Amino acid sequence: MGLNYLNLVSLLDGINWLYDFHTGGAKRPVFFDIDETCPALRGLDRGFTAIREELLGLLAEKASIPRYHDLDRMQNYISNTVDPDKNWKVFYLYAMGEKPAENREKCPRTSALLDEIPGLFQAFFSILDGGKSVPAH
Numbered sequence: 001m002g003l004n005y006l007n008l009v010s011l012l013d014g015i016n017w018l019y020d021f022h023t024g025g026a027k028r029p030v031f032f033d034i035d036e037t038c039p040a041l042r043g044l045d046r047g048f049t050a051i052r053e054e055l056l057g058l059l060a061e062k063a064s065i066p067r068y069h070d071l072d073r074m075q076n077y078i079s080n081t082v083d084p085d086k087n088w089k090v091f092y093l094y095a096m097g098e099k100p101a102e103n104r105e106k107c108p109r110t111s112a113l114l115d116e117i118p119g120l121f122q123a124f125f126s127i128l129d130g131g132k133s134v135p136a137h
Contacts (some may be wrong), residue, residue, distance in 0.1 A: 040117045050109040055125050058091055058106060062127060065089040078137045086129040094123040 020028075034041050044051065058065070068088045069079035079088045092100055093107060094114055104111040107125075114123050128134070 038117070038119075043113050043116050047109065047113045051107075051113070054107040054110050058125065059127070062089065065091050065127065068126075078135055082133045082135050083131065086132040087127075088129075088132055088134065089127040091125040091127065092123075093125070094120055096121060 032038075066089060067079060068090045069076040071090060071092070091103060091107075092098075093103055093111055099111070114120060117123075
């Protein structure tokens with residue numbers, strides 16, 4: 001039995017249950033009050049026009065943007081098993097402390113807005129082909 005996404009998810013079920021219990025479980029809100037939990041995210045609201053312009057500029061080179069599971073093999077289950085003929089592509093701007101310079105040069109205003117968010121873990125443009133389905137995860 002090799003380690004794959006489904007095996008890893010099963011392995012983490014107990015840890016996830018404990019974390020879910022600790023963070024409120026079923027009583028935890030589905031949506032959070034941004035102004036209360038992370039007011040820095042309002043910068044993204046204010047920068048919407050610039051973010052949208054930079055994303056639209058990227059779409060011209062969509063063919064060269066990697067698929068999610070090509071960048072992160074652990075995402076193969078959610079990215080490549082349902083509708084494998086349709087793509088889920090990601091354009092990373094921030095991932096666990098890494099700031100891909102080439103990508104950030106193409107989206108300088110979005111990157112600057114992201115740099116203002118404390119505790120940011122990951123940020124990317126998620127680009128799905130029309131009709132692409134993503135399984136629950």
